[in-house]
Amino acid sequence: MRVAIAGAGAVGRSIARELITNGHEVLLIDKNPGSIKPERVADAEWLLADACELSSLEEARLDNCDVVIAATGDDKANLVCSLLAKTEFGVPRTVGRVNHPNNEWLFTEAWGVDVNVSTPRIMSALVEEAVTVGDLVRLFTFRQGQANLVEITLPADSPYVGQPTGLVPFPENCALVTLLRDGQVYVPTPEQPLEQGDELLFVVPTEKEDELERLLAPTSHGG
Template sequence: MRVAIAGAGAVGRAIARELIENGHDVLLIDRSVTAVKPERVPEASWLLADSCELSSLEEAGLDSCDVVIAATGDDKANLVTSLLAKTEFGVPRTVGRVNHPDNEWLFTEAWGVDVNVSTPRIMSALVEEAVTVGDLVRLFTFRKGNANLVEMTLPDDSPYVGKAAGLVPLPENCQLVTILRDGQVYPPNEEQPLESGDELLFVVAEDSEDELQNLLAPRAVGR
């Protein structure tokens, strides 16, 4: 898979290294001379250019890319890059980095963004996930599927502690993905009894989240 990453800062370089380790062909684009240092990620291709300029993206060969990641520290640049990639070059998949939470509402398909990644939202979710028991925590949004990856640490007073996972009447458009317990990952099993402190991961439609919360931890609602 060929991936172009706009923004060769710490975030862009980290993404590039991960993708290269997984066998992908990566191009890093940045308009700053000081940022373009091929020795930092020698396995990647590098281009000194402004990703907001159509001519630069033509030079980068975006029409041959499978994915474009707009990972600069400037939300305006990330939106313009995503929009040009999608509308002018027909890139199948675009990912936009959201730096400021007030701008998150802009990172939609209307601006050419298939998936937005909000650093503030992720950090907030990770904090909540680490300290919250009995509350549904949204970890990730699947924009095209209108669904979210959510987590709940099952509280002591959940009505389903000690009951088999298969007996939980999950809402429509909801799927238990995995159970995390004592540092181990357990695949969903209808006969697997749930325990207090289990971390449950679900993929669930947004309009079913409240129903899932009420089902698993009704006393947590309204806290």
């Protein structure tokens, strides 16, 4: 897979290293000469160019890329890069970095962003996930499917503690994908009983989140 990353700062370089380790081809693009440091990611291609300029993206051969990641520290630049990648070059998958939470609402398909990654949201979600029991925490949003990856820690007073997962009447289109218990990751089976303190990860439509939360933690949420 060929991936272009706009923004060769610390974030862009870290993403590039990970992708290269996984066997992908990576091109790093940055308009700041001080950010062009090929020795930092020796196996990547490097291009000194403005990722908001159509001519620069033509030089980068974005039409040959499978994914474009807009990872600069400027939300406006990330939006423009994503939009050009999608509309002018038909890139199948675009990922946009959100630097400021107030701008997150812009990072949608209308601006060419298939997936947005908001560092502030992820950090706050991780904090919530670590300290809350019985509250649903949204970890990630899948833009194309209008669904979210959410986590809930099963409280002691949940009516489904001790019940097999196959007997829990989860809302329609809610999928339990992972169960975390005592530091172990389990792929849930219908026969596996739920236990107090289990961390349950679901893919769930946005409109079903409240229903899922009330089902598993009715005492706290009026279910």
